[in-house]
Amino acid sequence: MTVIRVNETGFENEKCVLELAEEQFTELLIALGDMKGRVRKGEPVPDTEVKQRVSAVQRAMDHVFSERKRLDEVQRKRAGIVHEFAIDFDAARDEIGRRLARLRAASSAGDVPE
Known part of the structure; x- marks a missing residue:
C-alpha cells in the first residue's frame, strides 16, 4: 500500500x-x-x-x-518549461550581461560604434 x-x-x-x-x-x-x-x-x-x-x-x-x-x-x-520549451534563465542572464557590457563599453568610448 x-x-x-x-x-x-x-x-x-x-x-x-x-x-x-x-x-x-x-x-x-x-x-x-x-x-x-x-x-x-x-x-x-x-x-x-x-x-x-x-x-x-x-x-x-x-x-x-x-x-x-x-x-x-x-x-x-x-x-521551468512553458509552452513545450524550457526557458534557460542562465543563458538569458549571460546574454543580458554581455549586451550591457557592450553598451557600457560603447558609452565610455564616446561614440557608438556601427
Missing part, C-alpha cells in the same frame, strides 16, 4: 496519487484476468459482472492517464 506524503511543493503527493491509481488499475486488471480464467474453465459469469469489471478498468485507466498528465504538468512547471 502506498503512503501519501506531502511536501511544500505538493510534488511528492502528485507522485503518490499516480502510484495509487496505478495500483488500483493493476488490481482491476488482475480481477479481470481471474474472470477470464473462470470463463475459460466454463464457469458461468454474469454479464453484469463482466460489464462492471470492464467499466471499472476503463475508469481506472482514465484515472491513471489523468494523474500521469497532472504529474507531467507539475514536473514541467518545476523545470
Whole structure:
C-alpha cells in the first residue's frame, strides 16, 4: 500500500496519487484476468459482472492517464518549461550581461560604434 506524503511543493503527493491509481488499475486488471480464467474453465459469469469489471478498468485507466498528465504538468512547471520549451534563465542572464557590457563599453568610448 502506498503512503501519501506531502511536501511544500505538493510534488511528492502528485507522485503518490499516480502510484495509487496505478495500483488500483493493476488490481482491476488482475480481477479481470481471474474472470477470464473462470470463463475459460466454463464457469458461468454474469454479464453484469463482466460489464462492471470492464467499466471499472476503463475508469481506472482514465484515472491513471489523468494523474500521469497532472504529474507531467507539475514536473514541467518545476523545470521551468512553458509552452513545450524550457526557458534557460542562465543563458538569458549571460546574454543580458554581455549586451550591457557592450553598451557600457560603447558609452565610455564616446561614440557608438556601427
